[in-house]
Amino acid sequence: MDRRTFLTCNAVAAAIPLSGVALTGLADAASAAVRPTPIDFKSNLPATGSFPRKWICGSLSCMDNKDPPVQVHWYDPHTAILRQNKAYSYEAPFAPLYFGNDRVLLLDEGFVQLRNDWDLRGVVDQCIDDWCRRNGRDPASLELLVAFSHLHADHYAAVNQFADRPNTRYMGLTHEEMVGFWGMTNFPEERVTLDLGGRDILIWGSPGHVVSEFAYYDSYTRILYTGDMFYRGRCYISFWQPWFDSMKRLIDFCDTHPVAHVMGCHVEISRDGQDYAYGMTYQPDEAPVEMTVQQLREAFAYAQTITEPGIYFTGTVFLCNQTRGTTTIDKNPYRYS
Amino acid sequence: MAQSSTYDRTLSGNPQSATGRAYPNGNPDLGYNPPGVRNTDSAVPLHRNKPVIHDYACDGPAPGNLAFRWTYGSNVAARNRDPRVQVVQYNEDSFVLRQNVCVHWEAPFTYLLFGNEGALLIDSGATAQPHHYPLRETVDAIIARWGKARGRSRVSLTIALTSGEDAAQNQGLVQFVGRPDTTIVPKPLDVMKRFYGLGSSWPSGTGRIDLGDRVIAVIPTPGTHKDGVSFYDPYCDVLFTGDLLFPGKINIGNDRDFIASLERLKAFAVSWPVKWILGGHIEMMFVPGKYYPRFATYKPYERVLEMVPALIDEAIQYAREVKGKDMMLIRPDFVLFNGVSPDQRTQVWPADVPNINPPRPF
Numbered sequence: 001m002d003r004r005t006f007l008t009c010n011a012v013a014a015a016i017p018l019s020g021v022a023l024t025g026l027a028d029a030a031s032a033a034v035r036p037t038p039i040d041f042k043s044n045l046p047a048t049g050s051f052p053r054k055w056i057c058g059s060l061s062c063m064d065n066k067d068p069p070v071q072v073h074w075y076d077p078h079t080a081i082l083r084q085n086k087a088y089s090y091e092a093p094f095a096p097l098y099f100g101n102d103r104v105l106l107l108d109e110g111f112v113q114l115r116n117d118w119d120l121r122g123v124v125d126q127c128i129d130d131w132c133r134r135n136g137r138d139p140a141s142l143e144l145l146v147a148f149s150h151l152h153a154d155h156y157a158a159v160n161q162f163a164d165r166p167n168t169r170y171m172g173l174t175h176e177e178m179v180g181f182w183g184m185t186n187f188p189e190e191r192v193t194l195d196l197g198g199r200d201i202l203i204w205g206s207p208g209h210v211v212s213e214f215a216y217y218d219s220y221t222r223i224l225y226t227g228d229m230f231y232r233g234r235c236y237i238s239f240w241q242p243w244f245d246s247m248k249r250l251i252d253f254c255d256t257h258p259v260a261h262v263m264g265c266h267v268e269i270s271r272d273g274q275d276y277a278y279g280m281t282y283q284p285d286e287a288p289v290e291m292t293v294q295q296l297r298e299a300f301a302y303a304q305t306i307t308e309p310g311i312y313f314t315g316t317v318f319l320c321n322q323t324r325g326t327t328t329i330d331k332n333p334y335r336y337s
Numbered sequence: 338m339a340q341s342s343t344y345d346r347t348l349s350g351n352p353q354s355a356t357g358r359a360y361p362n363g364n365p366d367l368g369y370n371p372p373g374v375r376n377t378d379s380a381v382p383l384h385r386n387k388p389v390i391h392d393y394a395c396d397g398p399a400p401g402n403l404a405f406r407w408t409y410g411s412n413v414a415a416r417n418r419d420p421r422v423q424v425v426q427y428n429e430d431s432f433v434l435r436q437n438v439c440v441h442w443e444a445p446f447t448y449l450l451f452g453n454e455g456a457l458l459i460d461s462g463a464t465a466q467p468h469h470y471p472l473r474e475t476v477d478a479i480i481a482r483w484g485k486a487r488g489r490s491r492v493s494l495t496i497a498l499t500s501g502e503d504a505a506q507n508q509g510l511v512q513f514v515g516r517p518d519t520t521i522v523p524k525p526l527d528v529m530k531r532f533y534g535l536g537s538s539w540p541s542g543t544g545r546i547d548l549g550d551r552v553i554a555v556i557p558t559p560g561t562h563k564d565g566v567s568f569y570d571p572y573c574d575v576l577f578t579g580d581l582l583f584p585g586k587i588n589i590g591n592d593r594d595f596i597a598s599l600e601r602l603k604a605f606a607v608s609w610p611v612k613w614i615l616g617g618h619i620e621m622m623f624v625p626g627k628y629y630p631r632f633a634t635y636k637p638y639e640r641v642l643e644m645v646p647a648l649i650d651e652a653i654q655y656a657r658e659v660k661g662k663d664m665m666l667i668r669p670d671f672v673l674f675n676g677v678s679p680d681q682r683t684q685v686w687p688a689d690v691p692n693i694n695p696p697r698p699f
Contacts, residue, residue, distance in 0.1 A: 061469035062414030062634055063439035069415070087415035090632060113699045117413045157699075278680060279632030281414065281442070328680035334502065334590045335676070336563045 036136040038101045039078065041199035046222035046260045049076035051290050055267075058086030058282035069118035070110070072127060077134065078199075079221050080127050081289075084110030086281045088118050091154035093265045094289055096225060097124065098218055099131050100196020103143045107216060107225060108265055111154035114161075121161035145194075146170035149227030149265055150206075150213035151178065175212040179205075182214070188246065202257075206250070208243020209236055215250060222260035223290075226250065230296065231264020232287050234278070234318045234329070240309075247300045254293045261290040275318065277330045291316060373400035376572075377429060378487070385488040391430065391453055393550040398574035398612040401428030403643060407619070410438035412698060414634035422475045429486075430551070431573055432479055433615070433642075436462045440470050442632045443505035445617050446642065448577055449476060450570060451483055452548025455493035459568055459577050460617060461509030473512035493518040495546055497555070499579025499617060500562035501529060506579065506617060526564040533566075540598070543605075556605055560595030561588060567602060574612040576602065582652055582671070583616020584640045586628055589675045592660045599653045611646040624693040625669030626686070631679060638695045644670060 041047075052073050059065040065087035073081045075096075082095040089111035098105045112118045124144070132139045146162050148155040148171060162168050171181045179187045182194065188205020199220045206215040209229040216225040229235060229246055237243045253259075268276045270285045299314040306312055309322040311329055318329065344364050376399045378389050393399075405425050411417040417439035425433045430451040438444035441463040448459040464470035476494075484492045494516070498507055501524030513519055523529050530536050533544030533555045544555030546568075554569040561580040568577040580587070581598060589595045620628045621640040629636050648670055655673055659666050663676035665683050669690050674681055686692055 060466070061440045061464065063417040063419075063421075063437060064469055065415040067415075069413075085415060088413050090634075112413055117416065277631065279442075279630050281632060281634065328678045328682075330678045330680055332588045332590065332674065332677075332679055334562050334588065336590050 038198055039135065041078070041100065041196075041220045045220065046258065047076045047078070047220050049079060049221055051075065051081075051261075051288060055083055055286070055289070056085060057284060057286050058092070058280075060282055062087040062281050069112075070120060070123045072123060075223075076221060078131070079218070079223075080131075082120075082123065082127075084112070084118070086283065088112055089154065090279045090281050091266065093154055094263070094267075096216075096218075096223070096263075097127055098196060098199065098201065098220075099128075099142075100199035102141075102197030103145055103195075104128055104131075105145045105147065105194065105196055105201060108148045108155045108227075109146075109158040111157050113157045115158075118158070119161075120158040121165065124162075125165075140167065142167070144168040147181065147214075149216070149225065150210050150229075151175065152210060152228065155228075155265065178212050178214075188242075188249070204249065204253075206246040208239055208246045210238060211242070213246075215246070215253075217253065217257065217259070222258055224250070224253070224259045224262045224293075226262055226264050226296075228265050230262070230299065230317065231266050231268075232289060232291060232317060233264070233266050233268025234275070234311075234320050236324045237319060237321045238324060240321055244303060247296075247303060250296060251300050254296065259293050262293060262296045263290050269318070273313070273315075275329045278328060371400075372396050376400060379429065381486060381488070388453075388488040389486075391487070391550070393430075393452065393572050395572065397610065399428055399430075399572045401431060401573055403427060403433065403641070407435055407639060407642065408437060409637050409639050410444075410633075410635040412635050414439040417634075421470055422472060424475060424479065427573065430483075431570070431575075434472070434475065436464065436470055436472075438636060439634050440464055441505075442634055443618060444636075445505050446615065447472065447509070448615070449479060450548065450551065450553065450572075451492070452551035454547070454549025455495060456480055456483075457546055457548055457553055457568075458494060458496045458513075460499055460506040460579065461496060461513070463505045463508050465508045465511050467512050470509065472509040473516070491518055493520070495520045495522065495548075497522040497546065497566075497568065498524070499567065499577065499581075500565045501525070502562050502564055503580055503617075524564075529564060529566075540594075540601070554605075554609075556601060558598035558602065559591065560598040561590050563590060563594070565598065567598075569605065569609060569611075571609065574610045576606070576611050576614045576646070577616075578602070578614055579617040581616075582614060582644065582649065583618050583620075584642065584644060584670050585616070585618050585620025586631075586672045586674055586679065587652075588679050589656070589659070589673060592656065592675050596653060596656045596660060599649055599656060603649045603653065606646050606649060614644040614646060614648065615642055616644065621670060621672075622695055624695050626667045626672070626690045627693070627695060628672055635698055637698060640670070 056067045056071045067085050069085050069088050071083045075081050078099045080097040084092045086092040091111040093108050095108040128139050159170050171178050182192050182203050184190050191204040194201040202217040203214050206213045206229050213227050267286045267289050269287045271287050276283045295316040302314040312319045376395050381389050408419040408423050419437050421437045421440055423435045432449040434447040436444050443463040445463050450457045462472050480492050522532050530539045535542045535544050540557035546553040551572050556567045558567040558581045559565045565581055619639050622638040623640050659673050659675040665681045666673045667687055
């Protein structure tokens with residue numbers, strides 16, 4: 001099976017030739033017997049779901065934090081959103097987990113490597129078990145795809161926790177392997193469709209924060225996941241023109257597709273627009289992770305006026321245009337004259 | 338082969354050994370009975386009916402050292418199980434306390450000094466909540482143990498801050514409110530000046546805190562904070578400089594004051610011997626010029642705390658370079674930030690400092 005087939009063909013259909021000959025009727029009959037009715041991911045769209053009123057967001061003293069390493073929030077019965085605990089890493093990225101009839105897609109992880117430090121793998125397995133129990137499935141029948149929005153360690157650090165997990169594929173840590181994982185030959189313009197089994201995820205390139213970044217659109221919840229190139233905080237723009245072009249691509253997509261929420265990987269800003277400085281481990285009044293298409297459009301409109309490197313506030317996000325190696329927003333509070 | 342008691346590194350211990358000490362097995366050339374022996378009271382009698390009067394007079398610095406590595410947090414701060422307050426006895430009458438970096442990223446140092454008539458706590462940590470940071474409880478326990486050993490049932494305590502406004506050093510103060518036999522140096526600048534008797538001579542004068550045969554000098558050192566002071570202990574010959582001079586990112590509040598205060602320290606160090614400068618934090622790594630970012634809770638490659646007095650000269654030299662300019666400047670043992678964000682970065686690497694990248698923590 002080549003890459004294109006992998007992307008477009010239903011994983012269960014592909015599995016039949018493998019089990020058909022060697023395994024006798026027993027296994028086939030068993031799987032046929034328990035094979036539940038497929039979930040319909042194409043009607044009554046968008047699926048209604050909700051974000052938490054407030055995410056777990058760290059604590060005054062890190063070592064006294066008793067929250068779980070990963071907060072699991074079920075946006076709807078077929079979509080979980082994971083978030084790393086701020087006391088486990090200040091990066092505390094968000095990580096959607098999309099369920100289809102045949103595949104599960106995990107996007108992003110968190111900024112801790114080892115399973116003994118935080119058991120992301122165990123949390124994902126538990127989510128899959130829970131979903132399967134609710135929907136009468138066998139967890140072993142689902143393929144897990146572990147992918148990430150872009151090539152930064154806070155999004156892939158835990159990837160090797162999945163090395164010994166059966167029926168699992170994960171992205172490599174080079175641009176080539178990432179683009180190849182989605183079968184793209186014309187990054188970033190090419191838009192591919194990943195079939196999770198009745199649930200389509202649209203994926204295209206979104207460089208600018210880094211070269212190797214994707215945008216992910218879930219056709220079921222209509223969440224547009226914009227990674228680190230656009231999120232509720234400091235959008236570190238390493239390459240202006242590619243970022244601007246990627247923003248244009250997002251806007252064009254919103255012009256032609258219904259989008260319920262725009263969602264980034266982090267939150268680094270309070271509800272009233274205060275910056276939570278880089279590295280903070282406690283964000284008691286943080287803004288929601290989800291944004292509206294209107295906020296994306298406003299940011300793009302603002303970006304059209306930017307001609308110089310610098311830090312700009314669009315009302316929703318900070319656009320840190322090529323400032324990463326030099327300066328930040330925060331000031332020394334003890335200055336006096 | 339001739340037998341000799343003179344130190345020979347090939348025969349008596351390699352200074353490249355794991356401890357890193359110059360004389361890992363001692364140096365017989367220094368003699369077995371140096372004068373500092375008399376500055377210890379470990380052999381107090383079993384039954385004491387009156388307090389031990391300690392001899393705080395000494396030739397050169399009183400014996401003592403920082404013999405242990407500081408705790409340095411953990412990769413996952415929530416799973417850290419190190420003590421919330423790390424206590425290191427410098428000598429019988431001097432203690433260094435450090436806040437766990439996984440309780441607060443500033444991980445400030447707090448110093449507890451004893452004299453024949455009382456104790457002095459310099460700074461109070463970055464966290465007010467005693468269940469997160471039991472500074473009061475720890476200090477009380479050290480004072481109780483010290484008092485028992487010295488035959489004193491009451492030990493008065495003075496608490497002074499290197500800066501009243503510094504939220505990384507004044508938060509623990511509330512734990513001591515209402516403590517008996519305790520004097521807290523007032524935080525407001527004017528009241529603090531009067532407390533030290535510096536009402537009319539700030540910042541050129543020098544105040545004093547008499548602990549009983551151990552008189553701590555109070556040197557006004559505004560510059561990183563407008564109410565900054567440094568303390569000098571003539572017993573251990575140590576300068577406690579708080580945020581003014583420490584191995585880390587020094588955020589200058591006012592560059593004229595900063596240079597003037599460093600010059601004041603330099604003049605002070607001419608007339609008084611200084612063995613070490615101990616600041617309020619560590620942010621530098623053990624490779625020159627590299628430092629941890631703000632909010633880091635895992636600092637496995639931290640530099641040692643102690644600074645040599647020659648660093649005052651270096652700080653003055655480079656403070657003059659940044660004076661009047663909004664810039665940061667990297668030196669091997671500290672980084673100066675003047676008029677810029679505490680997270681400012683620079684592409685400029687000093688030509689005379691080797692550029693070594695420490696390994697990533699994971």
